[in-house]
Amino acid sequence: MSDFPSSKYERGKIIAKTGLKVGTNYAQRYLKNKVSGKVEDERSFHQENAKEVFKEFTKLRGTALKIAQGMSMDQGILPDEFAEVMSQAQYSVPPINKALIRSIIKRELGGYPEQLFATFDATAFAAASIGQVHKAELKDGRRVAIKIQYPNVRDTIDSDLVMAKGFAKRLVKKGSNIDPYFDEIRDTLLLETDYLHEGQQIEHFSKRFTHINVVTPQWIEEYSTSKVLCMTFLDGRHLNEFIAENPTQEQRNHFGQLLWDFFHEQIIDHDYIHADTHPGNFLFMNDGRLGVIDFGCVKKFPVKFFRDYLELLPTHLKNDDAAIRSLFERLEVLKQNSSDGDTDQPYFEFAKNYGLTFSRPYTQEVFDFGDPEFDNTIRHFTKDAPLSNEPRGNKHFIYTTKVHVGLYNLLIKLKAQINTEKSKNILSKLLDISF
Known part of the structure; x- marks a missing residue:
């Protein structure tokens, strides 16, 4: 069914x-x-x-x-x-029918919603790409969110990616190896459809972020399976709802700072990174805390790659072309020994200037993401990216870029002014540099 x-x-x-x-x-x-x-x-x-x-x-x-x-x-x-x-x-896809939801809960948890919960709202309050979420109350009084995976989603990943790979192979240079990129996407999507893994990540992040104003749900393991996830309910607004309230600049700065600090706190101990930085996964809570509510897409990047990725910042700030080129070669943005010819020069210039743009916040004590010139500059680079029929960049860029671009996109929409001192201290210790 x-x-x-x-x-x-x-x-x-x-x-x-x-x-x-x-x-x-x-x-x-x-x-x-x-x-x-x-x-x-x-x-x-x-x-x-x-x-x-x-x-x-x-x-x-x-x-x-x-x-x-x-x-x-x-x-x-x-x-x-x-x-x-x-x-x-991100969070408002039309939900599936209520009868199907009842049958999924019965199959996965062994009983119908009215048997398992004190209350269960059959109308989903959020729905996205892999599942939809319902409000419920446990018999002990706890308010919870029940995420229910759409039928057959996991089974369609391989067939969808085979189609996508077929299209991609028509566009890329003959002999280019695109398999690592598709394998990375496939492995991550398969993990996203394992709700037991997501529950474990909720627990993991909850323990890591008790010291800052960031809150995660609590995983309720006894009402969870690989296709049904039960977690405590967090009450808050998504980005568009928050902006619609016409918040003050102080409120925008407050939540923007929490997003910025959350991103940088994650890299301290080279642990898992929340790699799905889009508005549907964050709540702006009435008590001033930032809620993080989806942990299906988390990544632990290889040490060498992640070190090189972080090195992009100080290397760009020094504006040393030779050092930037060497780093791009290690990260597979450029071919090895690319300086021997000018074939890769357009990609070098684009990547360098794009990197300089992304490093700009770290050049100021307080950076204004509401500056339209900064937004326009990022858009300019995106539109003017040199076309290539060869895959470029290490496969792990798929998700580091998703995190980094997603963060900047959120802060630009918030028009937040961010204090960068704490983040620069974190990076200084990790990379043994000074700003």
């Missing part, structure tokens, strides 16, 4: 149909504007096409909606209207 297509053929058909329809829409609009000499309202056009993509991806859930989440964090490649529509994939 399932609401979703699970075969490779069914899913491929939906993806192909969606791509053809949206592509045709853009081609027809281009020709119409050329003939008439008029430019129609771009905002509504982009929104309607984004809604079409989102509607079809919603049928597929899983990997497809993970792609939609990535679109929602875009910093310049796609029209802003696409990112706005795709942000729904």
